[in-house]
Amino acid sequence: MKVIVEPGSISGAIAAPSSKSITQRAYAAALLHKGTTIIHHAGNSDDEQAALEIIQQLGAKITDTSIGVPHLKNVWDPSDTFSLPLTIKSEGINPISGHINCRESGLSARLFTPIAAICGNEIRIDGTGSLLKRHLDGFLETLPALGIGIPGFTGYLPFSVQGPLQARSVKVNAAGGSQFLSGLLFALSGCATEPITISVTGLKSKPYIDLTLGILSHFGKPIKHNNYREFYIDPAIFVNKETIEINIAGDWSSAAFMLVAGALAGNISVTNLNFNSKQADKAIIDVLKNAGAEMAITDNSVTVKSSFLQPFEFDATHCPDLFPILAVLATCCNGESCIKGVHRLFNKESNRVASIADMLWDFQVPFSMEDDTLSISGQGFFQGTRIDSQDDHRIVMAAAIAALRANGPVEISNAIAINKSYPDFFKDLILCGGNCTFINEEE
Numbered sequence: 001m002k003v004i005v006e007p008g009s010i011s012g013a014i015a016a017p018s019s020k021s022i023t024q025r026a027y028a029a030a031l032l033h034k035g036t037t038i039i040h041h042a043g044n045s046d047d048e049q050a051a052l053e054i055i056q057q058l059g060a061k062i063t064d065t066s067i068g069v070p071h072l073k074n075v076w077d078p079s080d081t082f083s084l085p086l087t088i089k090s091e092g093i094n095p096i097s098g099h100i101n102c103r104e105s106g107l108s109a110r111l112f113t114p115i116a117a118i119c120g121n122e123i124r125i126d127g128t129g130s131l132l133k134r135h136l137d138g139f140l141e142t143l144p145a146l147g148i149g150i151p152g153f154t155g156y157l158p159f160s161v162q163g164p165l166q167a168r169s170v171k172v173n174a175a176g177g178s179q180f181l182s183g184l185l186f187a188l189s190g191c192a193t194e195p196i197t198i199s200v201t202g203l204k205s206k207p208y209i210d211l212t213l214g215i216l217s218h219f220g221k222p223i224k225h226n227n228y229r230e231f232y233i234d235p236a237i238f239v240n241k242e243t244i245e246i247n248i249a250g251d252w253s254s255a256a257f258m259l260v261a262g263a264l265a266g267n268i269s270v271t272n273l274n275f276n277s278k279q280a281d282k283a284i285i286d287v288l289k290n291a292g293a294e295m296a297i298t299d300n301s302v303t304v305k306s307s308f309l310q311p312f313e314f315d316a317t318h319c320p321d322l323f324p325i326l327a328v329l330a331t332c333c334n335g336e337s338c339i340k341g342v343h344r345l346f347n348k349e350s351n352r353v354a355s356i357a358d359m360l361w362d363f364q365v366p367f368s369m370e371d372d373t374l375s376i377s378g379q380g381f382f383q384g385t386r387i388d389s390q391d392d393h394r395i396v397m398a399a400a401i402a403a404l405r406a407n408g409p410v411e412i413s414n415a416i417a418i419n420k421s422y423p424d425f426f427k428d429l430i431l432c433g434g435n436c437t438f439i440n441e442e443e
Contacts, residue, residue, distance in 0.1 A: 001414070001415050001416050001438060001439065001440060001441055002411055002412065002413055002414075002415060002438070002439040002440075002441055003396075003400070003411070003412050003415040003426065003436050003437065003438050003439070004409050004410070004411045004412075004436065004437040004439065005399075005400045005403035005404070005409065005410050005412065005429075005434065005435070005436050006403070006409050006434075006435035006436075006437075007384070007403060007404060007405065007406045007407065007408070007409070008265070008404060008433070008434070008435055009265050009266040009306075009404070009433065010261060010262075010265055010266040010267075010268065010404060010429070010432040010433040010434055011266045011267045011268070011432060011433055012267075012268065012269070012431055012432035012433060013268070013269035013270075013271060013301075013432075014258060014268070014269075014270060014271070014428040014431065014432065015250065015270070015271045015272040016250030016251050016252070016254055016255040016258075016270050016271065016272045016273055017043055017044075017045075017250065017251050017254050017422055017423075017424060018041045018042060018043035018044075018248040018249070018250060018251060019043065019248060019249050019250065019251040019252070019253075019277075019279060020043045020045050020047050020048050020251060020253075020421055021107065021208065021211055021251075021253075021279065022211060022215070022248050022249060022279075023039075023042045023043040023048045023051070023248050024047065024048060024051040024105070024107050024108060024111060025111070025182070025186075025211060025212055025215040026039055026042070026215060026246055026248060027039075027042075027048075027051045027052055027054075027055050027060075027088075028051070028055070028111055028112065028115060028183075028186050028215075029186065029215050029216065029218075029219045030055065030060060030088040030090060030244075031055040031058055031059070031060045031088075031090050031092075031093070031115065032090070032092060032093075032115065032186060032189075032190035032219075033090055033219055033244060034090060034091050034092050034240075035089075035090070035240075035241065035242045035243060035244070036087060036088070036089050036242065036243045036244070037087070037088040037089075037090070037219075037243075037244050037245075037246070038085055038086070038087050038088075038243065038244070038245040038246070039085055039086045039088065039245075039246055039248065040085045040245070040246070040247045040248065041085075041247055041248045042085075042086055042248050043248065043251070044423060045419060045420055045421045045422065045423055046103055046104065046105070046419045046420045046421075046423075047103070047104070047105040047107065047108065047420055047421060049103075050101070050102055050103035050104075050105045050108050051105065051107075051108050051111075051112070052086075053100075053101070054100045054101075054102065054108060054112050055088070055090075056096075057095060057096060057097050057099070057100045058093055058094070058095050058096075058100065058112070058115070058116060059090060059091065059092065059093055059094030059095055059096060060088050060089070060090040061088070061089045061090070062086060062087070062088055063087045063088075063089065092118075092190070093115065093116070093118045093119045093190075094119070095116070095119060095121050095123060098121060098122060098123055098124060099123070099124045099126065100112060100116060100123060100124070100125060100126070101126045101127065101128070102125065102126065102127040102131060102157070103127060103128050103129075103131070104127065104128055104129045104130055104131045104420060105127075105131065105420075106131060106134055106179060107179050107182075109125065109127060109131060109134075109136065109157060110136065110177075110179035110180040110182070110183050111179060111182055111183040111186065112125075112183065113125050113136075113139070113143075113161055113180075113183060114143065114146070114148070114161075114165060114180075114183045114184050114186070114187035114188075115183060115186055115187045115190065116161055116163075117143070117146075117148045117161040117162070117163035117164070117165045117187070118163055118164060118165050118187055118190060118191050119163050119164060120163050120164045121163070122149075122151070122160050122161070122162045123160060123161050123163075124158060124159075124160045125157060125158060125159060125160065125161060126157055126158040127157040127158070129391065130391055130392075131157060132156060132157050132158075133156065134156070135155050135156060135176070136155060136156065136157070136180070137173075137175070137176025137177065137180065138172060138173055138174065138176060138180045138181075139153065139155075139180065140153060140155070141173065142170060142171075142172050142180070142184070143161070145170050145171075146165050146166050146167075146168065146170055147163075147164070147165060147166035148161055148162065148163055148165055148166075149161065149162035149163075150162070164191075165187060165188075165191060167188055167191045167192040167193065167194075167196060168196055169196045169197045169198070169199070170184070170188075170196075170198055170199070171198075171199045171200075171201075172184060172198055172199070172200050172201075173200075173201050173202050174200050174201065174202050174203040174204070175201070175202030175203075175204065176202075177204060177205060177344075178203060178204060178205040178206070178208045178209050178212075179208070181198070181200060181203065181209060181212075182208065182209065182211075182212040184198060185198070185209075185212050185213070185216065185223060185231060185233075186212070186216070188233050189216055189221045189223060189233050189235075189238075192233050192235050193235060194235070195232065195233065195234040195235075195236070196232075196233050197230055197231065197232055197233070198230065198231040198233070199229070199230050200228060200229055200230065200231065201229075203228050204317060204318060204344065205280060205317075205318050205319075205320075205344075206228055206318055207278050207279065207280035207318055207319070208280060209228065210278035211278050211279065213225075214278055215246075218244070218246060219244055220238055220239035220240060220241055220244075221238045222237060222238075249272075249273075249274040249277050249279075250270075250271075250272035250273045250274060251279070251281075251421075251422075252273065252277065252279040252280075252281040252282045252284065253279070253281040253321050253322075253421065254421060254422040254425070255270045255273060255281075255284070255302075256281055256284040256322055256325050257325050257397045257398070257400075257401055257422075257425070258270050258428065258429075258432075259284055259285075259288060259302060259304050260284070260288070260304075260325050260328060260329045260401055261401045261404060261429070261432075262293075262303070262304030262305060262306065263288060263291070263293040263294075263304045263305075263306060263307070263309065263329065263332075264306060264328070264329070264332050264401065264404055264405050265306055265401075265404035265405055266305070266306055266404075266432070266433070267303070267304075267305045267306070268303070268304055268432060269301055269302070269303040270301060270302050270303075271300060271301040272300065272301075273300055273301060273302060274300065275297075275299070275300075280318050280319035280321075281319050281321055281322055283314075283316075283318075283319050283322065284322060284325075285297075285302065286314075287312055287314050287322070287326060287329070288304060288329075290310075290312040290313075290314070291309045291310055291311070291312045291329065291333055291337075292307065292308065292309055292310045293305075293307060293309060294306075294307040308334065309329070309332055309333040309334065309378075310333055310334055310335065311330070311333045311334065311335035311336055311337040311378060312329075312330070312333065312337050312338075313337065313338045313339075313340075314326065314337075314338075314339050314340070315339075315340040315341055316339055316340065316341040316344070317340065317341035317343075317344055318341075320341055320344035320345055320352075321394060323339060323341070323342075323344075323345060323352065323356060323374070323394075324352070324355075324356055324359070324392075324394045324395055324397070324398035325394070325397070325398045325401065326339050327339070327356055327359070327360060327365075327367075327374065327376060327398065328398050328401055328402045330376035330378060331360075331363070331365045331376055331378055331379060331380075331381075331382065331402070331405075332378060332380055332381075332405055333378040334378055334380070335377075335378055336375055336376065336377050336378070337375070337376050337378065338373050338374070338375050339373065339374045339375075339376075340372055340373045340374075341372065342369055342372045342373065342374055343372050352392065352394075352395075353369070354390075355389075355390045355392050355395050356374070356395070357369065358388065358390070359387055359395055359398065359399055359402075360376070362383075362385045362386065362387055362388075363382040363383050363385060363387075363402060363406075364382075364383040364385075365377075365379065365382065366379065380405070381405050381406065381407055382402045382403070382405055382406040382407070382410070383406065383407060383408070384403075384406045384407050384408020384409050384410055385406075385408075385410060385411075386410075386411045386412075386413070387399040387410060387411065387412045387413065388413050389412055389413050389414045389415070389417055391414050391417050392417060393417040393418050393419075393420040393421050393422070394421075395417075396412055396414070396415050396417050396418050396425075397418060397422065397425055399412045400412060400425070400426070400429060400434075400436075404434070413441070414441070415438070426438075
C-alpha cells in the first residue's frame with residue numbers, strides 16, 4: 001500500500017506507543033518465569049506479535065486477554081483496537097511444536113534462539129521477508145561452545161537448534177550488536193545452577209543491554225557486570241516470586257518521529273514517556289536541544305514547537321534506529337550537521353545506509369558519507385517526490401515527516417511496513433492534522 005503525504009503544519013497531542021524492545025524482553029522473561037506474569041500496556045506491532053506467538057510455541061499460556069490487532073491494510077480503520085493486560089503462565093521451556101517463526105523481527109531471532117535451546121528438543125528457527133537476509137553474528141562461535149547443535153546454519157535463517165544448552169562460562173563477540181548477548185543473558189540466567197561469567201568484546205548499543213538487565217532484575221534475576229566486559233550470573237542471589245507484574249513504558253524510538261515533526265512543522269506534544277527509561281533513543285531529546293528546538297518537558301511528556309534550527313553533531317553508534325529521522329531533522333537545520341555511526345546501519349530491515357541515501361537523493365538533499373559519518377547540508381525543505389521505502393518501517397515514517405516540509409506531495413511505497421513497530425503512526429499523524437491519502441499498490 002502507498003501513502004501520499006501532503007506538505008503542511010500539524011498540531012496536537014499523542015501518546016507514545018509502548019516500547020517494542022521492552023515488550024519483547026518482557027515476553028522472554030515471562031516465558032522463563034515459572035509462575036504468573038501480568039503485563040500492562042504491551043505493544044501491538046508485528047514484532048511484538050511475533051514474540052508473543054513464539055513464547056506460546058515454547059510453552060507459555062496466555063489468558064485474560066482481548067486482542068484486536070490494528071494493521072494498516074488498504075486504509076486505516078479507526079475502529080481497530082488493542083486491549084490488555086496480558087496474563088502469562090509458564091513452567092519454563094516446554095515446546096508444543098518444533099518450530100518458531102520470528103517473522104521479520106531481528107530481536108526475536110537473536111533473543112529466542114538461545115532460549116529455545118534450553119530444552120533438549122530440536123527447534124527450527126524461521127522468519128520471513130528481510131529477516132532472511134540479515135546475518136546472525138556470533139551464533140556459529142558461541143552456540144556450539146554452550147553445547148548447542150545448529151543443523152543447517154549458514155549465517156542466516158532458517159536453521160535449527162538442538163539443545164540442551166549447557167550453562168557454563170562463555171566468550172561472546174558482540175561487535176555485530178547487542179541482541180544476541182541479550183538472548184544469552186536471558187537463556188543462561190534461566191537455566192544456570194552455578195555462577196557463570198559471560199566475557200564480552202566489541203559491544204555496541206549498551207543501552208539495550210541495560211534494558212535487558214533491567215527486565216531480568218525486575219523478574220528477580222539481578223546480573224552484575226564489569227563495565228560491560230564481563231557479566232556475572234549467580235543464581236544464588238536470584239529471588240523467585242509466584243506472580244510478577246510489569247508495566248511497559250512508552251517507546252522513545254517511535255516518539256522521536258513525532259517530536260521531530262513538531263520541530264519541523266508545528267506544535268506536537270508526546271505523552272507516555274519515561275525519562276528514567278534506559279532506552280537508547282531517548283537521546284533524541286539531546287539532539288533536539290543541540291539543534292535549538294523549542295521544547296517544554298514535564299514528568300512524562302515533551303512538547304516541541306517549530307523554530308529556527310541550528311546544525312548539530314551526534315554519535316548514533318548506540319542508537320542507530322534514530323538515523324533516518326535525524327537525517328530529516330538535519331535537512332531542516334541551517335548549516336551542515338554530522339551524524340556518526342554509519343557502520344551500524346548495514347544489517348537492518350533494509351541496508352539502511354543505502355535506503356537513507358536513496359531517500360535523501362530522491363528528496364534532493366545535499367549529503368555525503370565518509371569515515372563512518374553522514375554529513376547533511378541543511379536546506380530547509382524537501383523536494384516533492386516518490387520514495388521507495390524498501391520495506392523499511394523507519395524509512396516510511398521518516399519520509400512522511402519530511403513530507404510536511406516538502407514543496408509538493410510525497411508518495412511513499414509499502415507504507416504497511418509501519419506495522420513492524422508503530423501501527424498507529426498514520427493514525428496519529430492524521431489526528432494531528434496530517435493530510436494523508438492511502439492507495440492500493442496495484443493502482
